[in-house]
Amino acid sequence: MAGLKHFLLRVLTTLLLLAVPVLGVWTFVKAEEWGLWFPPIVSSYGAGIDNLFYVILWMVTVTFVGTELLLVWFVFRYSKRDPTRAVYTHGNHTLELVWTAIPALLMIFVAFSQMEAWSDVKLNFPEEGPYTVEKPLMEVYASQFDWRVRYPDAQGNFQGADVIEVPYDITVPADTKVVFRLKSRDVLHSFFVPVFRLKQDAVPGMEIPVWFEATQPGDYDLICAELCGWGHYKMAGRIHVLPKDEFDTWLAAKRAALYATE
Amino acid sequence: MIERCHRSAALLAAAALSSLACRFEPKVPELRYSLNRPAVDKNPDLAGDLGAQAQLEGALELMFGTPAGPRYLAAAEWLEGGFDPNYWGEDHVKADEAGWSALVASNRAAYRQQLAAIRAGEFDALDRPRFADDLWARWQALRADIPAGGPDAEYLTTADGQKVTWREEALFRFENYYPTLANSASFYSNQCYHCHGAEGGGNGSTSSFLEPRPRDYRKGVFKFTALKGKARPRHEDLFRVLTEGIYTTAMPSFRRFTDAQLHGLVDYVRLLAIRGETEGLLVSFYAPEEGLNFDNVRENYDLVVERWREASEFFITYAGEVPEPTSERIAHGRALFTTAGEKGGANCVSCHGPDGRGGGVSAWEPGKEGKEYAKDEWGNQIQPRDLTRGVFRFGRRPIDLFRRIYAGINGTPMPEHFGMTISENGAQRTLNESDLWDLVFFVRTLSTHSAVASHDGGHEREAK
Numbered sequence: 219m220a221g222l223k224h225f226l227l228r229v230l231t232t233l234l235l236l237a238v239p240v241l242g243v244w245t246f247v248k249a250e251e252w253g254l255w256f257p258p259i260v261s262s263y264g265a266g267i268d269n270l271f272y273v274i275l276w277m278v279t280v281t282f283v284g285t286e287l288l289l290v291w292f293v294f295r296y297s298k299r300d301p302t303r304a305v306y307t308h309g310n311h312t313l314e315l316v317w318t319a320i321p322a323l324l325m326i327f328v329a330f331s332q333m334e335a336w337s338d339v340k341l342n343f344p345e346e347g348p349y350t351v352e353k354p355l356m357e358v359y360a361s362q363f364d365w366r367v368r369y370p371d372a373q374g375n376f377q378g379a380d381v382i383e384v385p386y387d388i389t390v391p392a393d394t395k396v397v398f399r400l401k402s403r404d405v406l407h408s409f410f411v412p413v414f415r416l417k418q419d420a421v422p423g424m425e426i427p428v429w430f431e432a433t434q435p436g437d438y439d440l441i442c443a444e445l446c447g448w449g450h451y452k453m454a455g456r457i458h459v460l461p462k463d464e465f466d467t468w469l470a471a472k473r474a475a476l477y478a479t480e
Numbered sequence: 481m482i483e484r485c486h487r488s489a490a491l492l493a494a495a496a497l498s499s500l501a502c503r504f505e506p507k508v509p510e511l512r513y514s515l516n517r518p519a520v521d522k523n524p525d526l527a528g529d530l531g532a533q534a535q536l537e538g539a540l541e542l543m544f545g546t547p548a549g550p551r552y553l554a555a556a557e558w559l560e561g562g563f564d565p566n567y568w569g570e571d572h573v574k575a576d577e578a579g580w581s582a583l584v585a586s587n588r589a590a591y592r593q594q595l596a597a598i599r600a601g602e603f604d605a606l607d608r609p610r611f612a613d614d615l616w617a618r619w620q621a622l623r624a625d626i627p628a629g630g631p632d633a634e635y636l637t638t639a640d641g642q643k644v645t646w647r648e649e650a651l652f653r654f655e656n657y658y659p660t661l662a663n664s665a666s667f668y669s670n671q672c673y674h675c676h677g678a679e680g681g682g683n684g685s686t687s688s689f690l691e692p693r694p695r696d697y698r699k700g701v702f703k704f705t706a707l708k709g710k711a712r713p714r715h716e717d718l719f720r721v722l723t724e725g726i727y728t729t730a731m732p733s734f735r736r737f738t739d740a741q742l743h744g745l746v747d748y749v750r751l752l753a754i755r756g757e758t759e760g761l762l763v764s765f766y767a768p769e770e771g772l773n774f775d776n777v778r779e780n781y782d783l784v785v786e787r788w789r790e791a792s793e794f795f796i797t798y799a800g801e802v803p804e805p806t807s808e809r810i811a812h813g814r815a816l817f818t819t820a821g822e823k824g825g826a827n828c829v830s831c832h833g834p835d836g837r838g839g840g841v842s843a844w845e846p847g848k849e850g851k852e853y854a855k856d857e858w859g860n861q862i863q864p865r866d867l868t869r870g871v872f873r874f875g876r877r878p879i880d881l882f883r884r885i886y887a888g889i890n891g892t893p894m895p896e897h898f899g900m901t902i903s904e905n906g907a908q909r910t911l912n913e914s915d916l917w918d919l920v921f922f923v924r925t926l927s928t929h930s931a932v933a934s935h936d937g938g939h940e941r942e943a944k
């Protein structure tokens with residue numbers, strides 16, 4: 219009788235523990251359906267960034283499922299009704315070497331596999347095309363608790379009288395490599411456009427070049443991803459991606475409107 | 481040992497349960513309008529008379545309601561003339577076709593989920609819109625009344641015989657949403673109250689940390705208008721402040737909200753300002769012999785509302801195009817800017833300094849030169865703008881600067897310049913539009929680094 223009770227308890231515990239990896243994996247499988255997964259990708263390098271995530275996700279999934287199953291099996295296999303004395307064992311040198319070397323190799327693999335994506339986003343600025351680091355499309359100013367964009371005058375000056383300044387709404391052309399300078403007027407902020415998979419801190423005193431290529435016209439959220447003060451939560455903006463020719467007409471109209479007198 | 485374990489397990493379970501039971505809902509504090517204390521204390525007759533103060537509060541509540549139910553008292557003559565202050569903004573925006581279609585477009589974008597659900601007939605799938613409780617209440621009332629014939633039954637027939645279904649009516653209400661004053665008041669308490677205060681006194685809890693301080697609306701003085709003659713702001717002026725923000729001050733841009741919500745806020749700011757101004761008049765003229773009689777109150781209320789109604793008559797228009805900024809014009813602008821008043825110039829130098837950086841001789845409080853800046857209308861120090869920084873708080877278009885220099889900045893030392901007397905080539909004349917353009921073009925050159933360097937002979941400071 220007592221034996222049966224123990225056996226049932228053993229099975230129950232094992233099943234409960236088994237639920238952890240099963241539920242864990244299942245939420246990931248279902249996440250997309252539940253709308254908990256990533257927003258769409260709207261930049262040229264977004265897929266590369268997501269791939270980094272997936273590589274690591276697969277690595278941890280295999281490790282997670284493997285160790286969990288081992289744990290479940292141990293719980294089932296070594297459950298003893300009668301108290302037995304634990305057995306002491308001294309370390310196993312080979313085993314320790316193996317479990318140090320494998321993660322180290324994995325880390326090196328991660329380090330190398332991200333290099334291309336990193337340099338794509340942060341180092342390889344477009345050298346030709348309408349916008350370059352020397353001749354950016356715009357400057358984006360972060361300040362507590364506003365985003366502002368400044369477009370240069372027709373000669374490309376950012377300081378002159380004819381620059382265009384707009385709060386909140388940042389308009390950019392689609393299918394074009396856009397370079398801009400990111401500045402902060404006060405404290406640290408971070409320029410984060412989830413659909414671009416682009417995140418860059420704005421640092422007071424620095425002019426940081428940033429680039430992206432938007433692949434889909436549309437309106438996308440910009441948020442501040444660095445706690446910057448009490449109003450951080452409302453430091454939002456919007457990116458309007460316009461088809462290339464529409465963008466040019468838009469900018470020309472903006473420039474002309476500078477000289478309106480109404 | 482075991483008992484302690486049980487107890488902590490029970491505590492944990494209780495904590496888990498209670499966190500499930502209480503949903504987090506931010507509470508908006510219940511606001512009430514209080515009297516403008518410093519103003520009341522200045523009138524000794526009123527300061528000592530609690531009865532009169534209560535009477536004043538009652539009169540104000542009668543005219544303007546409470547934060548939960550703000551409402552203008554509408555005079556019969558106004559209503560007859562087609563003016564209802566309770567629909568001031570809505571009527572105003574509707575009269576402007578472009579403004580209204582922008583409002584409808586912004587509602588369509590903001591409520592696309594609701595519009596799609598109504599079109600699909602999935603009435604249970606509608607999300608409750610944020611900060612639009614009145615819209616939600618109207619929708620729910622409409623929905624409760626949908627007759628047996630369903631949403632495609634006829635709701636009404638218009639005068640020209642067009643049939644409108646319930647569904648079309650529902651779509652119409654979302655697309656043409658314009659908030660009530662009460663809704664805007666609760667929106668204000670959520671977004672503006674902590675800076676501008678319940679009565680718009682510029683004394684919210686955040687205000688003491690800010691420089692410049694948030695605006696005290698109760699004087700009716702607003703800095704950034706396109707008007708001359710120190711007029712009250714137009715609806716458009718306040719709306720522009722809300723969409724653009726006031727750069728380099730704490731006043732942010734509120735573009736993340738819909739046009740309708742911002743127009744509603746303008747309406748509420750106007751109500752607070754009119755309330756504050758009326759209060760100010762009643763408080764300063766209160767005399768115990770007269771008390772607060774009805775005629776007196778009505779007279780002051782009418783006077784204040786009238787000032788706001790006539791604001792657009794003061795709009796500074798300029799017919800024609802912005803002239804070419806030739807080098808002669810810029811040179812002339814520089815001469816006007818840098819020549820002192822005694823020598824017949826436009827005297828900008830006295831405040832903005834010869835280099836435009838804002839340290840001129842008149843920038844200071846008399847007797848405290850170099851230590852304390854002169855005060856603005858609200859009693860705070862204010863520095864004449866450093867024009868080399870290229871920061872223009874109400875727009876950088878030439879026409880914006882033209883209007884700035886034309887009319888000055890209300891409530892600050894920056895004076896009106898149009899029509900001031902200057903003397904040139906030995907002859908006296910008044911500053912005209914062409915001179916204003918020259919000043920505009922010169923001021924605009926100040927904000928480019930190279931122009932600054934050549935202008936003040938070798939200062940190497942970067943224009944920020």
Ligand SMILES: [Cu+2]
Nearest residue numbers: 407442446453
């Ligand atoms: Cu921020």
